[in-house]
Amino acid sequence: MNATVPVWRAALLSAALLFAFLFAWEMAVQGSATGGPATVDPELAALLSPEAARGSQTAMPAPTAIGKRLLELLSDPFHQRGTNDQGIGIQIAWSLWRVMAGFLLAAVIAIPLGFVIGMSPLLNAALNPFIQVLRPVSPLAWMPLALYTIKDSNISSIFVIFICSIWPMLLNTAFGVASVRREWLNVARTLEAGRWRTAMRVILPAAAPTILTGMRISIGIAWLVIVAAEMLVGGTGIGYWVWNQWNNLSIADIVIAILMIGLVGLALDRLLGFIAQAVAWQE
């Protein structure tokens, strides 16, 4: 961590690593694909995949095949040919919409509640056991309960996002509010600022970076959760798309979905990162 590395050198190394990885993958697939000679009669061969006709199993798709499929998908990402055949862009949009709905709902509740908990040691102590028990519950454990009580799969998936992304925001807000410097609060009191004025003008700006950290953790969790929730519930969204391609046993499409999920998750994290920078302060 002493000398700073030039950006282009790091980028070059990244590209080289990626290329080496893809090349090794391509070679491995090519190697395993060359089975024995094709001695099967043509009628039978037409009923089997090319690999199975040679007496081996269908292989993992090579990076070139995945790349070709990626171009195919990205050439028409917003097509809509019936309920069950929609482009990958539409699916990502659905997931983003659900994540945003669940996440904003969680923020609307978690931040004021976190504020109250942070300002009141009594509430903090009283609510802490509940929060600690509910926080580690997996999203998939919530799903059957949500489906059973809410009786709407779309709202259930939003609820699951909500319930899983609320805790980091709540805890971070409470922590940020509770650890505002005593001196600053004392100054506010000396200036005879009211509770509301103190909260808005002193505590909120002081706790903002911590709150944003909580939100950044939450959005990451929400994006993790949506894929699992949609895989379970189905219908629309990138998680459903993964399930659907899994149903089709199409590994290339699943690899592409993983890539897409990763990129969108990165974008969401960066977005919250920029907002966090905007509210950061230096002592």
Next chain:
Amino acid sequence: MAKLFDRLCGCGVSHSADFTCAEEAPRDGTGELGRAVNEAAMRAAFPEASTRRAMLTAFGAGTLLAAIEGFLPLQNAREAMAQATGAPEKRDLKIGFIPITCATPIIMADPMGFYRKHNLNVEVIRTAGWAVIRDRAIAREYDAAHMLAPMPVAMSLGIGVANPIPFSVAAIENINGQAITLANKHRDKRDPKDWRGFRLAVPFDFSIHNYLLRAYVAEAGLDPDRDIQIRSVPPPEMVANLRADNIDGFLGPDPFNQRAVFDGVGFIHLLTRELWDGHPCCAFAVPRSMITDTPNTYAALLRAIVEATAHSNNPANRVEVANAIHGPNYLNQPLTVVQQVLTGTFADGLGGVQRVPNRIGFDPFPYHSMAVWILTQMRRWNQLPRDVDWRAVAEQTFLALDAGRVMRDLGMAVPANPLRTETILGKTFDPTQPEAYMASFAIKRN
């Protein structure tokens, strides 16, 4: 047996059960059909036969019905059932399906226009699993759904769900069309006696797959709970698990048996029609309230489904149907795989090409005997821990009358009797003697 069916016919005239009604049913809900509604309500209010009889003796049918009518709109139900076809009360419908070839009639009816022909605007929605289908059907997100034939029976009896939820099999989707697929390494283990320790997968606990596999290994002397392991696994994961050597085989729906062969990971050990020719697999299920709340919609939907089923069953249409449903909007599978299943000319994974045109069939008639057999197996493996009135449950969950009427209207041959003697695993199953059949098993839980 014939009497049972007579009682359910709507024409109001007693006749032999061949559906040749001489007269129209009375439209006001009196007559036989109205009595059938009364009887069904009575059975629903007092499921225990002994209680029902005691109550009837004590209060008389009239008093009891009046009491039941206090909380059930029986008059509406009677009139609704007697009504002729009219415009559907609800035209926009959602039907959930699982992407397997068993769903063929439900999904081919969309691209091939069978729903539109009956003035319905149906959206068929691919669903992620049987439990999700069940939950979304219960939540009424779906107006009707593709289910495994035992599911409405289980749901109506309150097993596998929190409360009994009345669902019915309006029509059987497909008969046969399943297979036992084993991993390639087991090519020499074609006798189930050699399967001790095998890990085998089925799609769902309440499935004909589970019951057939259990019956098959039990017939070979293996206890399905102790000598092998049966796992509930979604069909696409069956192929992936077979490839990963995590299971030894599965009794599953197509196209996944064929997909395992296509991908070179398994071979077809046998087709389930070799175990029970004509066995039911999947069903077109409706909540029972649909029949009374929107009778015209129900009637139109049933006609569309029965027509689609008949069209799918014709061997001459099978290639066309495969073309219509293999794509990304429906099954999302390679065309050759779906075609092999539907045409019955397929690679068996052992190096041969087999020609079995009736590998899968589509016969909509929900024989009550199928429901009774399902109940015997639920009892046998203790999924159903109490005794039930076999026939009453069969009648209420497998709506043979409605399906038969639609089939007759379409000029299809209608079975004379909803109770049919079956040959299952070489053994005769007389649906009027389920207790004797139960008693004949050496291996059972109950």
